[in-house]
Amino acid sequence: MFDFDYQFFIEVLVGGLLSGVMYALVAIGFVLIYKTSGVLNFAQGPLLLFAALTYVSLVERGLPAPASLIVVFAVMAVIGVVIERGILRPLANRPPITLFMATLGLAYVVEGGAQLMWGGQVHALDIGVSDTPFDVYGVFVSKFDLFAAVVAGVMVAALIAFFQYTRIGLSFRAAASDSYAAGAIGLRLPTILATAWIAAGFTAVVAGLLWGARLGVQFSLSLVVLKALPVLVLGGFDSILGAIVGGLIVGATEKLAEVYIGPFFGGGIEIWFAYVVALIFLLVRPAGLFGRVQVERV
Amino acid sequence: MKHLSLPLSWAWPALIVAAAYALAPWLGSDYLFEAILLPFLALSLAAVGLNVLTGYTGQVSLGSAAFLAIGAYAAFNLNLRVPGLPLPVTILIAGALAAVIGVAFGLPSLRLKGFYLAVSTLAAQFFVQWALTKFPWFSNDSNSGVIDAPVLKVAGFAFATPLGRYYFSLTVVVLLTTLAWRLVCVKAGKDFVAVRDHETAARIIGVPVLRAKLVAFAFSSFLIGVAGVLWAFAYLRTVEPDGFNIDRSFQILFIVIVGGLSTIRGAFLGAALIVVLPLLLSRGSAALFGGDIDSGSLDMIQRIALGALIIGFLIAEPDGLAALVKRIAAALLGRARKPVAAR
Numbered sequence: 001m002f003d004f005d006y007q008f009f010i011e012v013l014v015g016g017l018l019s020g021v022m023y024a025l026v027a028i029g030f031v032l033i034y035k036t037s038g039v040l041n042f043a044q045g046p047l048l049l050f051a052a053l054t055y056v057s058l059v060e061r062g063l064p065a066p067a068s069l070i071v072v073f074a075v076m077a078v079i080g081v082v083i084e085r086g087i088l089r090p091l092a093n094r095p096p097i098t099l100f101m102a103t104l105g106l107a108y109v110v111e112g113g114a115q116l117m118w119g120g121q122v123h124a125l126d127i128g129v130s131d132t133p134f135d136v137y138g139v140f141v142s143k144f145d146l147f148a149a150v151v152a153g154v155m156v157a158a159l160i161a162f163f164q165y166t167r168i169g170l171s172f173r174a175a176a177s178d179s180y181a182a183g184a185i186g187l188r189l190p191t192i193l194a195t196a197w198i199a200a201g202f203t204a205v206v207a208g209l210l211w212g213a214r215l216g217v218q219f220s221l222s223l224v225v226l227k228a229l230p231v232l233v234l235g236g237f238d239s240i241l242g243a244i245v246g247g248l249i250v251g252a253t254e255k256l257a258e259v260y261i262g263p264f265f266g267g268g269i270e271i272w273f274a275y276v277v278a279l280i281f282l283l284v285r286p287a288g289l290f291g292r293v294q295v296e297r298v
Numbered sequence: 299m300k301h302l303s304l305p306l307s308w309a310w311p312a313l314i315v316a317a318a319y320a321l322a323p324w325l326g327s328d329y330l331f332e333a334i335l336l337p338f339l340a341l342s343l344a345a346v347g348l349n350v351l352t353g354y355t356g357q358v359s360l361g362s363a364a365f366l367a368i369g370a371y372a373a374f375n376l377n378l379r380v381p382g383l384p385l386p387v388t389i390l391i392a393g394a395l396a397a398v399i400g401v402a403f404g405l406p407s408l409r410l411k412g413f414y415l416a417v418s419t420l421a422a423q424f425f426v427q428w429a430l431t432k433f434p435w436f437s438n439d440s441n442s443g444v445i446d447a448p449v450l451k452v453a454g455f456a457f458a459t460p461l462g463r464y465y466f467s468l469t470v471v472v473l474l475t476t477l478a479w480r481l482v483c484v485k486a487g488k489d490f491v492a493v494r495d496h497e498t499a500a501r502i503i504g505v506p507v508l509r510a511k512l513v514a515f516a517f518s519s520f521l522i523g524v525a526g527v528l529w530a531f532a533y534l535r536t537v538e539p540d541g542f543n544i545d546r547s548f549q550i551l552f553i554v555i556v557g558g559l560s561t562i563r564g565a566f567l568g569a570a571l572i573v574v575l576p577l578l579l580s581r582g583s584a585a586l587f588g589g590d591i592d593s594g595s596l597d598m599i600q601r602i603a604l605g606a607l608i609i610g611f612l613i614a615e616p617d618g619l620a621a622l623v624k625r626i627a628a629a630l631l632g633r634a635r636k637p638v639a640a641r
Contacts, residue, residue, distance in 0.1 A: 040413040090613045096412065097358055101555055102612045104548060108605025116598040226424075226544070229417045237413060271428050275421035279406055282418060286409045 011139050012259050013252055018145035020251020021152045025210060026228035027235065027243035028156070029203040034237045035176040036196035037088060039099035045225025046110035047201060051076055052208035052217045053114045056123040069205075076201030079110075084194040111222050122218040127209055148210050152244075155206055159199070159240060168195060176238070230278035236291020245289060250274045311563070315472055322464060331460035336533040338573045339467040340525050345553040345565035346478050347521030352551070353560035354482055355514035356494025357407050357415060361422035363546035364403075365519045368396045368426060369526025370537055371436050374445045378438055385452050389470070393524040399426075400519020407511050411497075423544055430539035437539075444538040447531040463532040470528060474521055479562050481517065490514050491560070522550075552604065556611050558618025567619035575607070576600050 026048065033041040051072055058068035087102050129147045133140040163169040174182040175192045183189050208217075211224055231250045235242025257273045287293045325331075348362050372392035376383055383391075403422040407415050430436050430443050437443040450457040450466050457466040481487050489510035492500035501507045530537045549572060557568025579600050615622050 040416070087609060087613075094612075094616070097356075098612055098616065100358070100413065100416070101551070102609050104551070105605040105608030105612070108548075108601045108608070110605075112598040112601030112605065116595055116602065120594050120598070226420070229420060233414055233417045265432065268428060268432060272421060272424035275418070275424060279418050279421055282406060282410055282414060286411070286414060288414070 007139065009256075012255050014139055014141055015145070016252035016255030017248050018142065018149055018251070019255065020231075020248040021145070021149045021244075022207075022210065022214070022247075023227050023231045023250055024244045024247025025148070025152050025155070025203065025207040026224050027231040027247055028159070028240055029200045029207065030228060030232050031238060031240050031243050032159075032196050032200045032203065034232075036172060036179075036193055037099065038096050038179075039103060040096075040232075040237060041200065042100065042103040042225065043083075043106040043110055044200065044204060044228070045222040046107045046114065047076070047079070047204040048208040048211065048224060049217075049219070049222040050079075050110050050114040050208075051201070051205040052125065052212035052221060053118045053123070055205070055209060056125050056212065056217045057118040060123065072205055073202060076205055077198045080197035080199075080201045081194050083197050084190060088193055088197075089190060107222070107225075111219075115219065120219060122216045123212075125209065125212040125217050127213045129213070144214065151206060151210065155203065156240065156244065162199075168192070172196065227274070230274035232288075233278040234281055234288055236288030238292055239288070239290035242288055242290035250277065253277050315468075318468055319465070322461060322468075328460045331464045332533075333577065334573055335464055336460070336467060337529075338569050339464070339471050340528040340533050341550065341553060341573060342566045342569040343471045343474060343528060344522045344525035344550050345557065345569050346475055346562060347518045347525060348550050349554050349557075349560065349562070349565050350478060350482065350490070350521065351514050351518035352554055353558075353564075354487060354490040354494060355511065355518075357404075357511065357514065358412075358551075359419040359518075360416055360544070360547050360551065361403065361419040361426075362522055362550040363542040363544065364422040364426035365396045365400060365522040366526035366529055366546065366550075367430060367539060367542035368399055368519075369393060369523030370530035370542075371430055371445065372396065372523070373527040373531065374447065375436065375438075377448050385450060389524055389527050392527050393520040396523025396526070397516040397520040400515045400523075401512050404512055404515025404519075407515065408508055420544070423547055427539050427542060430542075442538060443540075444536060445530070447535045447537070450531055457532075467528045467532045470524065474524060475562060478517070478521060482560075482562070486510070486513060494560075552608055555608055556618055558620030561618070561620040563623075564618050564620035567623060571607075571619065572604075575603065579603055 231246040235246025372395045406418045553568035558564030
């Protein structure tokens with residue numbers, strides 16, 4: 001440890017930042033739902049699993065990749081509408097924590113449904129980008145990670161454009177800032193909510209395919225949600241920027257901790273380290289980095 | 299209302315407990331005790347514990363299984379390393395240890411609310427599971443943290459048979475549930491509810507919010523810790539850290555939701571349903587499809603059924619089985635009064 005290996009440090013850091021992008025991809029799906037519905041959607045992980053599993057199964061059954069992708073997007077859109085109709089609407093105006101528990105139930109249903117439909121075995125997913133490292137100024141970077149980062153960047157740009165420059169995006173923001181007022185001026189909240197769930201479903205497809213290509217498409221994919229939660233806490237539940245910054249922080253500290261602190265504990269600290277970082281952070285800023293501070297009125 | 303309902307509120311539980319003691323020897327098979335009643339009792343106690351925290355105090359915890367594990371492993375180590383320690387003392391210390399750790403993980407609740415808190419309780423879940431797997435000391439150097447429970451023995455009397463373990467669990471659960479019930483009836487319990495209903499308002503009218511939250515975390519973790527001892531010592535007899543995973547935490551939360559938040563009896567009704575449901579489903583599907591259905595699919599069907607059940611209850615009966623039973627009882631007794639006020 002006396003002669004500190006800077007190149008190795010930077011390599012770990014870059015690797016961490018890039019895996020943080022992967023976390024951010026998952027976290028963005030949560031943010032979309034939280035902004036509009038005010039609920040932490042625990043089913044985002046299972047939805048991601050469902051999307052990836054459906055895609056892989058379709059491809060394995062001989063459907064061409066682009067067609068499969070379209071089918072998956074369509075299926076996710078249908079699921080989004082069904083969730084809005086079947087769960088959110090009956091639970092309208094109930095406390096957020098009730099909605100959260102409903103998404104826990106939904107997580108079980110989606111998880112069970114995905115595997116009942118397509119089977120529980122592990123599928124390999126090849127999206128045409130290999131995980132080979134290549135050299136950037138003496139630092140080895142995974143090609144796959146870079147690809148994921150680019151995809152994430154494109155997705156975020158698309159989402160921002162959607163929110164800033166389209167009419168439905170504007171009504172989105174109205175509903176997010178005050179859903180009662182948005183309803184009062186005649187915005188159709190059910191449509192907005194359904195759109196939010198569809199958008200979250202689409203991000204689930206993107207995140208699901210990337211994560212699936214990395215880990216293999218299997219049950220544990222839905223546990224990615226547990227990786228995204230500290231990211232959300234760090235960044236704030238209602239900020240896309242927060243999701244990205246949070247993802248980068250969690251990814252970097254997690255990898256660095258695993259390499260530099262982990263050996264003292266016998267390794268494996270990745271599982272909880274992010275949570276501890278998030279917790280310490282929350283003690284200073286209880287609404288995360290970019291989260292809106294809730295004002296409680298009596 | 300209070301003076302009328304008090305004797306009745308004692309009568310029914312007392313009757314049921316009496317029946318649980320008196321009828322057990324005639325209930326027959328060991329299977330009933332091993333597969334249904336023992337897990338039911340342990341999970342009921344855990345659900346009572348979580349209900350104190352989530353139902354009464356409004357602090358959602360997703361880390362209950364961690365405290366089950368703490369109770370189980372603490373009792374195991376106390377039993378192993380402190381020779382001659384009486385079992386009731388072991389259980390109390392194990393519960394107390396869970397309470398102390400519960401307070402430590404409850405500290406963020408002083409700053410955090412709602413989802414932020416729920417997520418932070420996951421830290422307990424992952425940290426405890428990791429620590430128990432990683433440090434072999436906790437499981438006395440056994441393979442991947444598996445521990446074997448000793449025979450339950452109080453003052454020379456061994457509770458070795460399933461019936462004996464049932465009586466042991468029942469006694470512990472009855473004692474602690476009574477304690478929990480009294481706690482939510484006295485000032486401390488009212489403080490919990492005030493914190494849940496409106497924290498800022500509670501603080502303004504002089505409720506010691508911070509203390510109430512920490513007491514809730516401590517007492518809840520204590521109950522769950524003791525439930526963990528029952529789970530490991532009376533029910534499974536052999537446990538590993540993996541058995542206390544996040545699914546177990548959700549299971550306990552589901553029991554509380556299905557049974558009804560902030561009712562003690564809800565915890566028992568919910569636990570009964572959650573324990574029996576998978577058995578019913580596997581029996582039912584065996585009857586329907588013969589042996590055609592493989593265990594993997596059955597597992598998934600159970601997951602779907604459980605999830606659908608949760609959603610269904612939240613939509614149709616948010617006050618859970620407790621409210622449902624109350625309504626049915628009222629209808630049967632022919633004195634359909636006003637519907638139960640929501641919480």
